[in-house]
Amino acid sequence: MGKNKSSSKSTLYWLGGTFGLIIIVGLTLRFTGVIGNTDSGKEVETATAKLKTITQLVSASGKVQPEVEVIIRPDVSGEIIELAVQEGDFVREDDLLLRIKPDIYQAQIDNLNAALLTQKARLEQTKATLIRAEATYLRDKELYEKDLISEMDYIQSKSEYDSQKASYKATEYQVESAEAQLRQAKEELEQTVIRAPQDGTITGLNVEVGERVLGNAQTAGTEMMRVxxxxxxxxxxxxxxxxxxxxxxxxxxxxxxxxxxxxxxxxxxxxxxxxxxxxxxxxxxxxxxxxxxxxxxxxxxxxxxxxxMVRNEVTExxxxxxxxxxxxxxxxxxxxxxxxxxNVVSVPIQAVTVRDFAKDQDTTKSDDDSAEVMLASSQDDNLTIQEEDIRKVVFVVENGKAVRKEVETGISDNSHIQILSGISAGDEVVIGSYRTLTNLLNDGDNVTVNNKLSVL
Incomplete structure (x- = not known):
């Protein structure tokens, strides 16, 4: 019994010592960099540059409207007594749309007709007076030439004749004016009947029967409807x-x-x-x-x-x-x-980023050079700010490393951008993540490709 216990303890001690030795050796190898120190690099998403047709788009939003739309406004004011259409009706050119009450315009025509007749009667009266003055003038002229009347009588008859001619001319103008006013009144009466200016559909009907509308005489008239x-x-x-x-x-x-x-x-x-x-x-x-x-x-x-248009053909x-x-x-x-x-080389838009090449050059300087620059800058009251050198770049994955390639871009669509120079079709380019690509990734960094993070 004693010998068995002693043998078991020896075995346990031996196993424990062996296990401890393995742990110590493993930790030593890890700390010395022999094992466990492989840098897997930054995790990135990639896509392949390929030949593609790119169409540049300009996007904008707005409203649908008719290409041809005529706003119907009345030329005369008045009350609508007849509305011959409803919204949505299709009308032909010259079809009746509505009527405006014509009473006031008819009364105006009657008044102007009476005024025209009065002017014509006055014209006849002036004409008779002119004929009498002309006869008197011709008689006095003949008598004056025979020295049978004085020069004063002759001048008086001539003046009377000239005055009557002017009066007759003025009366003729008054008749023409009355006729013009009558024509205008008749046109206004015709404008109480509004017809369609073109074929089309009635849209935006804004009036009803009995409603008063304002004409275009002084201001923009009431918008009644649209064709x-x-x-x-x-x-x-x-x-x-x-x-x-x-x-x-x-x-x-x-x-x-x-x-x-x-x-x-x-x-x-x-x-x-x-x-x-x-x-x-x-x-x-x-x-x-x-x-x-x-x-x-x-x-x-x-x-x-x-x-x-009715489609008669049968289609599945x-x-x-x-x-x-x-x-x-x-x-x-x-x-x-x-x-x-x-058929141009293109990559996803997010693959193209920018880098400040001037800043990158500054970071390559040695610590001593940097210290000297800082000392010189501190002694100079007028500090000079380093100009930026911003360029477009694409990171290409080569042998597990991210290689920065300066590129020149062309047009783009909603998802891809044209690459004019810098990379070729078939190159594996980094497209994400956004934070890694824009801030963390540098030229020569080790990378691990993981394209399961997003669906391209």
Whole structure:
């Protein structure tokens, strides 16, 4: 029994000593750097530079509106006694829209007719007086030439004749004036009947029967309704001054309307404003935009056209039958395609970052040189600030290290940017994380690729 206990204790001591020795050797090797000191590097995400077609976009938001819209305002004031249309009705050119009460204008015509007749009667009276004065003048002229009357009598008859001629001319002008006033009154009477200036759909009907409207005589008249071509719609957007230089007439565009989510429509730029619209002028929030009109060229609002288009062909794809019905005021977003570069080297936008090369050069100086520079700077009252040397760079993964490559960039779309020089297609470039790429990663750093952090 004693021998067995002694043997067990010896075995335990031997195992404990062996295990302790292993621990001591392991710690020694770790502290000396023989094992356990491999630097795995910074964890990064990467993507491959590839050849791609990039289309530069200028995005803006705005409202859908008719390309042609006529505001109907009355030329005369009065009460609406007949309204022949309702909002949404389609009308042809010269169709009756509404009537304004004509009584006051008819009474004015009657009054001017009477005034014209009075002026014509006065003209006849003046004409008779002129004929009598002319006969007297001719008689006195003949008598004067025969020395049968005095010169004073002759001058008097001539003056009377000239005066009557002037009176007759003035009366003629008064008749013409009365006739002009009568014509104007008749035109005003005709303007109490308002007809459609063009084919289109009634939009924005703002009046009812019995309502009084103000004419255009002195101020802008009452807006009664609008006649719009709803089968020709456009989007009016505001483009920032920094982007407007890239937009040209006839540029193609992609249009998204909030009322039709997950659908895209085709458009084309038709007009670019020359004058700016400035908001927040004189403040830190000042914004300068330019209005741009984008015509929607995808077929739409077919039921609002003069001849309703009916598709008779049978199709298995319901998408082929879809025709959007846009209404004025709908919200829309426009992406104008300004430039396209085909088959060019491109990388994700986040791969391109910036570095201050001047700062990097300063960090390579020795500690002694840095101390000398600091001493010289402290003795100089006029300190010189080192100018920045900011350049665009991309980090390429080569043999487990991040290699900084200076690059020149071109156009970009929403996700990728064109690389004009610096890297080639097929290079593995670092795209994240954002904090690592912008602040922590340096040229020559060891890196570990982990592309499971995000879906590219």
């Amino acid at each position: 719009s071509l709803l089968d020709r719609m456009e989007v009016l957007v505001e483009v920032n001054e920094n982007d407007i230089v890239n937009v040209d007439v006839a540029d193609t565009a992609r249009i998204e309307v909030d009322a039709y989510p997950e659908r895209r429509f085709e458009g084309i730029v038709t007009e670019i404003a020359n004058s700016a619209r400035v908001t927040g002028s004189g403040t830190n929030e000042q914004v300068t935009n330019y209005q741009v009109k984008v015509r929607i060229i995808t077929p739409h609002n077919l039921d609002s056209s003069p001849e309703k 794809d319901p998408e082929d039958m879809f025709v959007p019905n846009f209404r004025p005021g709908m919200s829309a977003t426009v992406d104008v395609e300004t430039q396209t570069a085909s």
